[in-house]
Amino acid sequence: MINKQAESLAAAVADIKDGATVMIGGFGEAGSPIELIHALIDHGARNLTVISNNTGSGRIGLAALIANKQVRKMICSYPRSANSMVFPELFRRGEIELELVPQGTLAERIRAGGAGIPAFYTASAVGTLLAAGKETRQFKDRNYVMEHGLRSDFSLVKAARADRYGNLVYNKTARNFAPIMCTAATTTIVQVQELVKVGEIDPEAVVTPGIYVHRIVVVTNPAQESQLVKENKCYP
Amino acid sequence: MLPVTAPGKISTDWSRQDMARLVAADIPDGACVNLGIGIPELVAQCVPAGREVIFQTENGLLGMGPAPAPGQENPELINAGKKPVTAIPGAAYFHHADSFAMIRGGHIDICVLGAMQVSAQGDLANWSTGETDAIPAVGGAMDLVAGVKKIFVVTEHTTKNGEPKIVAACTYPLTGKAVVDRIYTNLAIIDVTPKGLVVRKIAPGLDLAAVQKKTAAPLLDGGATSL
Numbered sequence: 001m002i003n004k005q006a007e008s009l010a011a012a013v014a015d016i017k018d019g020a021t022v023m024i025g026g027f028g029e030a031g032s033p034i035e036l037i038h039a040l041i042d043h044g045a046r047n048l049t050v051i052s053n054n055t056g057s058g059r060i061g062l063a064a065l066i067a068n069k070q071v072r073k074m075i076c077s078y079p080r081s082a083n084s085m086v087f088p089e090l091f092r093r094g095e096i097e098l099e100l101v102p103q104g105t106l107a108e109r110i111r112a113g114g115a116g117i118p119a120f121y122t123a124s125a126v127g128t129l130l131a132a133g134k135e136t137r138q139f140k141d142r143n144y145v146m147e148h149g150l151r152s153d154f155s156l157v158k159a160a161r162a163d164r165y166g167n168l169v170y171n172k173t174a175r176n177f178a179p180i181m182c183t184a185a186t187t188t189i190v191q192v193q194e195l196v197k198v199g200e201i202d203p204e205a206v207v208t209p210g211i212y213v214h215r216i217v218v219v220t221n222p223a224q225e226s227q228l229v230k231e232n233k234c235y236p
Numbered sequence: 237m238l239p240v241t242a243p244g245k246i247s248t249d250w251s252r253q254d255m256a257r258l259v260a261a262d263i264p265d266g267a268c269v270n271l272g273i274g275i276p277e278l279v280a281q282c283v284p285a286g287r288e289v290i291f292q293t294e295n296g297l298l299g300m301g302p303a304p305a306p307g308q309e310n311p312e313l314i315n316a317g318k319k320p321v322t323a324i325p326g327a328a329y330f331h332h333a334d335s336f337a338m339i340r341g342g343h344i345d346i347c348v349l350g351a352m353q354v355s356a357q358g359d360l361a362n363w364s365t366g367e368t369d370a371i372p373a374v375g376g377a378m379d380l381v382a383g384v385k386k387i388f389v390v391t392e393h394t395t396k397n398g399e400p401k402i403v404a405a406c407t408y409p410l411t412g413k414a415v416v417d418r419i420y421t422n423l424a425i426i427d428v429t430p431k432g433l434v435v436r437k438i439a440p441g442l443d444l445a446a447v448q449k450k451t452a453a454p455l456l457d458g459g460a461t462s463l
Contacts (some may be wrong), residue, residue, distance in 0.1 A: 025388050027295045027332075028318040029311055053332075078373045081318065088371045100372050103294065104379030106335030111333035123382040124340060127413035129364075130378065172329055173296045174312035179331040207331070 001165045005195065006215045009039035012189050016154050023110065023150075023181040024052040024062060028081065029225030031174035033158040033191045034061040036217070038235050040156070041068050051075040051110070051150060053103065053177060055087035058229035063141035064236070066090065068207045073097035075150070077106050083229050102130060105147050107180060112149035113184025114212075119148045155185035158222065159208070162192040163199075166213025167206045175207065184214040189215045193222065248441035249422040255390050257282045258437070259348055259420050262388070270294060270380060272338065272349040273317040275390045279348055280287065292344055294376045296335050299327025339376070340383035347384035349377065351391040351419075353406040356453035358416040358428035360389065361408035374411075381412035393421035393450050400452035401431065402426070409440055423447050427458065434458040 006012035013036065016022065026032030041064055050071050056063030063086040065071060079087050079098060090096040101109065102124045112120050121144035125131045135146040157178035160171040168174070168190060170178060182188045195218050250258065252426035256278035263269060263279075265287040271279055280302065283289045291300040293315040300315060301322035323329075338344055353361040360381055363374045381387055394400055402419065419426040423435040426448045434456045435444055448455050 026327045028314065030295070030314050030318075031312070058239055072373065078375045080371045080373050091371055092369060098372070100374060102374050102378040103332070103376035104340050104383070107332035108340075122340065124379040128378060128410045130374065170329075172310065172323070173293075175331050176296050177332045180333045199239040226311055 001122045001137050004166045004210070004216045005164060007215050008193070009217050009219070010036055010042060012036065012215045012217045013039045013043050013156075015153075016040060016043060017093070017181060018045050019047045020045060021049040021051065021151070022154040023152040023155040023177075023185060024050055025176065025178035025181050026062070027053050027173065027176040029057070030172075030226055031158050031170070031176050031178055032056075032123060033156045034223050034225060036156040036158075036189060036229075037061050037065050041065055041070070041236060044070070046070045047072045049073045049075065049152060051152060053077055053083050054081055055079045057083035057225060058232075059086065059234040060223075060228045061225050061235070063087065064234070066096065068236075069095075069099075071096060073099065075099040075101060075106070075223060077101055077103035100218055109147055109176065110152040110177065110180045110184045113151040114180055117149050119146050121146055146159065150184060152181070152185045153187065155181040157181055157188070157190050159189065159190050159192045161194045161196055161201065162190060162211070162213070162216050163196050163201055164216070165198055166190070166208075166210030167201050168192070168208035168210075168213060169205060170200055170207055173221070179208045182208045184204045187214045188212055189217070191217050191219045192217070193220055248439055250439045251283075251422070252278060255420050255422060258425060259388055259390055260284065262418070263287070263346060264330040265289070268292055268298070268343070270344050271346045272347070272380075274350045276348040276350060278318065279390075283352060292338060293321070294332075294335050294339060294380070296330050296332060297321070297323060297327060297328070298338070299324045301327070316364070317429070324431075328435045336376070336379055339379050342383055342385060344384045346386045346388060347380045348388045348390055349380065351389045351401060352408050353405045354389055354391075354402050354416050354419055354428075356402075356404055356428075356433050358414045359406050359450045360387070360411045360416050361406040362411050364409045366409050377411045381415040387415050388418050388420065389416050390420040393423040393447070400450055403452040423450065426455065432456050
């Protein structure tokens with residue numbers, strides 16, 4: 001019988017090795033899989049390359065993973081926001097690497113990686129610093145820059161509902177990067193608020209088909225980043 | 237940003253609200269529009285009665301509505317500026333690659349963005365001052381200017397220190413080359429054309445010479461009279 005439910009958060013992340021590339025879903029706090037990230041902090045894998053749109057806020061979730069010196073390099077589009085101090089501090093001290101990518105290029109690189117496309121051309125960033133040193137090519141009357149697909153060893157994402165096959169449904173703008181990150185990983189680990197019986201999710205409404213999902217952990221009441229930041233919480 | 241009543245400001249300047257209203261007046265019925273952070277956010281509340289405009293936010297929502305009532309905020313329903321919003325009836329959610337397919341595939345009609353500098357050729361700089369200790373962050377700006385059909389910039393005409401933001405050539409790192417179609421400032425509305433910058437409208441009490449004085453690129457007279 002197919003059952004992708006992991007025993008625990010700890011068991012779900014137990015084989016993430018030092019040096020792994022990890023995609024982490026979320027746009028700001030929306031869709032950030034905080035409990036999985038905290039499990040990764042407990043697990044302790046280091047020297048990670050993390051692909052995520054932002055760098056977290058306060059000292060919880062992704063920011064805590066970075067503060068715990070587990071991340072060697074961030075690939076993201078917007079590494080600073082209102083309450084992010086951890087990444088800027090480490091970056092200014094030269095203790096973390098940054099690959100800055102336009103948000104649409106980041107999304108397309110992940111989509112391409114998941115779809116087996118090694119590289120593609122885009123007009124985004126042409127003529128800017130972020131295209132410097134990259135191959136460009138003219139199609140018809142316009143210039144494009146070549147960008148490479150991205151894949152990960154693990155993707156950690158949050159969804160609203162799953163069944164044991166791994167079919168997923170998300171909540172509003174918490175969906176953001178999660179569906180494409182599921183496609184781009186060797187192992188996709190999902191925290192969901194609710195696990196339902198197979199057949200309960202309308203096939204017409206499935207956003208991520210189960211083929212892209214390998215492990216599911218139920219976190220019924222996930223923490224909200226902004227609430228933890230407001231309470232000045234710190235992890236661990 | 238300084239309030240319009242700040243010392244040294246001309247009392248007849250358009251306010252941020254005025255600028256947002258002028259932008260909204262140029263958005264046709266049925267348009268799909270993406271709004272940047274800052275003054276562009278005000279545009280959503282200024283759509284003239286009788287026009288239906290659909291707002292896209294690049295974090296995965298087409299049909300973005302106004303901010304929710306206090307207490308009704310949902311941390312999983314936010315805009316690109318990470319502020320709580322609502323979804324209108326008929327809205328759609330989608331993932332990031334779909335969202336940027338709308339943007340990069342030329343499906344969005346208008347994008348309204350802020351600026352640090354705009355050049356006479358329509359080059360836009362709005363993501364980095366290039367300072368070495370600044371943390372670079374670009375978000376979706378480069379994708380928006382590369383893919384959206386029309387790019388409107390809305391900005392104060394000068395910096396807080398009175399330096400022109402409309403310049404012959406940008407000194408800050410570019411967001412995109414030759415991408416801006418129209419500039420709305422507190423002093424004027426200016427079109428970027430192959431001939432150069434053409435002034436279409438001027439704020440009350442000002443004339444072309446007064447606007448030119450605060451602009452570091454030549455302005456052409458588009459027959460604008462002070463409103």
